[in-house]
Amino acid sequence: xxxxxxxxxxxxxxxxxxxxxxxxxxxxxxxxxxxxxxxxxxxxxxxxxxxxxxxxxxxxxxxxxxxxxxxxxxxxxxxxxxxxxxxxxxxxxxxxxxxxxxxxxxxxxxxxxxxxxxxxxxxxxxxxxxxxxxxxxxxxxxxxxxxxxxxxxxxxxxxxxxxxxxxxxxxxxxxxxxxxxxxxxxxxxxxxxxxxxxxxxxxxxxxxxxxxxxxxxxxxxxxxxxxx
Numbered sequence: 001x002x003x004x005x006x007x008x009x010x011x012x013x014x015x016x017x018x019x020x021x022x023x024x025x026x027x028x029x030x031x032x033x034x035x036x037x038x039x040x041x042x043x044x045x046x047x048x049x050x051x052x053x054x055x056x057x058x059x060x061x062x063x064x065x066x067x068x069x070x071x072x073x074x075x076x077x078x079x080x081x082x083x084x085x086x087x088x089x090x091x092x093x094x095x096x097x098x099x100x101x102x103x104x105x106x107x108x109x110x111x112x113x114x115x116x117x118x119x120x121x122x123x124x125x126x127x128x129x130x131x132x133x134x135x136x137x138x139x140x141x142x143x144x145x146x147x148x149x150x151x152x153x154x155x156x157x158x159x160x161x162x163x164x165x166x167x168x169x170x171x172x173x174x175x176x177x178x179x180x181x182x183x184x185x186x187x188x189x190x191x192x193x194x195x196x197x198x199x200x201x202x203x204x205x206x207x208x209x210x211x212x213x214x215x216x217x218x219x220x221x222x223x224x225x226x227x228x
Contacts, residue, residue, distance in 0.1 A: 001025050001026065001027050002025065002026050002027070002047040002048070002116065003026070003027045003028075003029060003044075003045065003046045003047050003048075004017075004021050004026045004027070004028050004029070004046065004047065004048050004049075004050060004112070005029045005031060005037060005040065005041070005046040005048070005049045005050070005073075006018060006021075006028055006029065006030050006031065006050050007031045007033075007034060007036075007037040007049060007050065007051045007052060007055075007060070007063065008032070008050075008052040008055070008078070009032055009033060009052065009055045009056060010052075011032070013052065013078075014030040014032070017050055017108075018030065020105045020108060020109070021050075021108075021109070021112070024109055026112075029044075029046065033055065033057065033058065034051075034055060034057075034058035034059070034060065034062065034063030034066070035057075035058055035063075037049065037051070037063060037067070038063065038066055038067060041067060041070075041071055041073065041131070042070065042130070042131050042144065043130060043131075044130060045073075045128065045129055045130055046073055047073070047074070047116055048073065048074045048075075048076065048112050048115060048116055049067065049073055049074065049075045049076070050076050050078055050099075050112075051063060051064060051075055051076065051077055051078060051095075052077075052078045052079075053077055053078065053079040053080075053086065053090070054079070054080060060077055060078075060079075060090070061089060061090065061093055064077070064090065064093050064094050064095055065093050065094065067094075068093070068094035069144070069145050070131050070143075070144040070145045071128060071131060071133075072119075072126075072128060072133070073119075073128065074096045074097075074115040074116055074118075074119045075094065075095045075096055075115075076095070076096060076097045076098065076099055076111060076112065076115060077090040077095045077097070077098040077099070078098070078099055078100075078101065078103075079098060079099075079100055079101065080100070080101045081100070096115045096118070096119075097111050097114070097115050099111055125137050127159065127162040127163060129162055129211075129224075130206075130207075131143055131144045131206070132162075132201075132206055134155075134158055134159050134162050136159060139155065141155060141158060143201070143204045143205060143206045144205070146204065148200055148201065148204050149200070150197070150200060151193075151196075153178055153179070153193055154193055154196060154197050154200070156177075156178045157174065157178055157193055157194070157197060158197060160174070160177055160178065161212065161220070161221070161222035162222060164222070165222050165223070165224035166221060166222070166223060166224055167221060167222075168215050168218055168219060168220075168221045169219045169220055169221065170218055170219040171190045171191075171219045171220075173219070174190050174219065174220070175189075175190060190219075190220075194212065194214075194220060197212065198212060210223070211223050211224070
């Protein structure tokens, strides 16, 4: 099940969007303001954001810009006006698509599926998780837009965990996957690298202790709570 983050200051619109989207295997999270949406994305992940343009205090454009500072989640702007200037502005600041009100249910779903599909195709070598971005193409690890310096082996270990959430890896499996089948490396080398990873991500502010867990007597896993 994919997660759709709905952002609109009108409860009626939030309920309507959820009514349309939920039956198509989407878990809908409702946010009544841009700031609420930003705070959610800094702690949790979403597959798509449906973002209303006209909101008080922080409008959709400003919200989009702030989200793009730390996340590349697909964003669809929801606007009441079919104004090309508004559309161009949204696309330039990082939105992936737009839908005008009143919208057609089938068109909205088609656009949601399209932006998610493009995102997945473009990011096969990139993983985003709660503001943490692992990018194999650029060999970068970032949290909320800030780079975290890691060694090649640490980078490979993090990528392996992120691409395989909730899977328990034995130390032997980690050694063969990252160091190679013929590596003459002891198990405690894995423990040392895990300790360094935890320290670096903890220092960066990422809640690493909630996710990179020790499975005593076996190895390690990256925990993702699907119920959240």
